[in-house]
Amino acid sequence: MIAYSEVRAFTATPGQGNRAGVVLDAAALTDAEMQALATYLDAPETVFVIRMGDGRVRVRYFTPTCEVAFCGHATVALGLMLAQAGYWAGEALELETLSGRVPLRLISDAGVPVQVWMRQHRHESRLLPTTLRSRLADALGISDRMVHRGLPLAAASSGQWSAFVPLLDAVILDGLDPDLPAIEQLSEELDVESVYAYAPMGVNRFAARDFAPRVGIPEDPVTGSAGGALMGLLAHHGRLPVRSGRAAGMVYQGHAVGSPGEVEVEVEVDGTQVVAIHVGGCAVLEREGRWQR
Structure with a gap:
């Protein structure tokens, strides 16, 4: 047993x-x-x-x-x-x-474990061709006019690769109607494990949904590795405020599947280069x- x-x-x-x-x-x-x-x-x-x-x-x-x-x-x-x-x-x-x-890293309060933080793997990213915007939008069940033009459309990894698709707002995110076979096909073509749609909720707060049929997960409720990769991607492209070489942010995920969670992220940067990504949560x-x- x-x-x-x-x-x-x-x-x-x-x-x-x-x-x-x-x-x-x-x-x-x-x-x-x-x-x-x-x-x-x-x-x-x-x-x-x-x-x-x-x-x-x-x-x-x-x-x-x-x-x-x-x-x-x-x-x-x-x-x-x-x-x-x-x-x-x-x-x-x-x-x-x-x-x-x-x-x-373990954070405890009066001897009781409260949070676990991990330093993730080296951050890597590559921009995706804008010609893929329509196919990714179709796979998510939306018009490509709902894809945010001011945030990076890219593949990134801090431990596993995902394709990051920026949307205009969280309302669009909640209304996605994913075509899982199409997402799996795109994931195979792009050699990523998931398609991760995200939308801004504030300067450093984002909502997200992660679809990973290629590895047997139709929708992952809350994804720490992709949350870290997202914040690293945004920091690299100057889309997060940086103070004293650090950027911090929060990803809210899981609401669409009735299982909400929060991913906290801290990114160490040197100019536009991501030095380290730390992800924590309860x-x-x-x-x-x-x-x-």
Whole structure:
């Protein structure tokens, strides 16, 4: 029997945010068993701890259909479970993932874990051809006149690649009618894991929806890795206010699927270059169980 936890990340409220499976002792599981358990839990991602020691934790992430290199919300969920299980009291801790090492930071209040922050991977981006604007809009179920011309239409990554499509406002975002096969086709052509639509709500606040049928997730409720990549993209293009080499922002996601959450992001910049991206959020344990191998 394999013990697992189901955790809601980027929220402090059970039933909201993004659900992640967490398995703290997966050393004996085969690849096929990890995939089977992730399919059984049917969370957008499940994170498996393969080894702990020397301030490092080796992990792997699986969606219900495949393995992925990194997942932000599952990382926040894992941080909470490591703290609650007594494996982590806030000292330096680094995750070893398939896409590189991810340092974690724990924020506690009177000894109670409150937030988990991660330093994400090196930020990369590339502008997408404006000729794709109509196809992306059609795939989202809107007119290309609803695509924002003043914000970057681009692919970006701070751990996994997404195509970022800016919309004029959050009302348009809420009314999207995605064509998932078309989004999957575009994702394959662009070699990204998801199509991430976003809209401004303020100077440094954005609403978002993330569609990832290519990796078996029709719509991800709250996406930490893409939220970090978005803020890095905006900072790189001068669309975020910067003070003393830092920009901060918030992404609101999940409202359209009845599971709202909040992703906090801090970006370190040097001119237009993104030096580092830090993503943080709350998490709450929802339930625990055991799985028969």
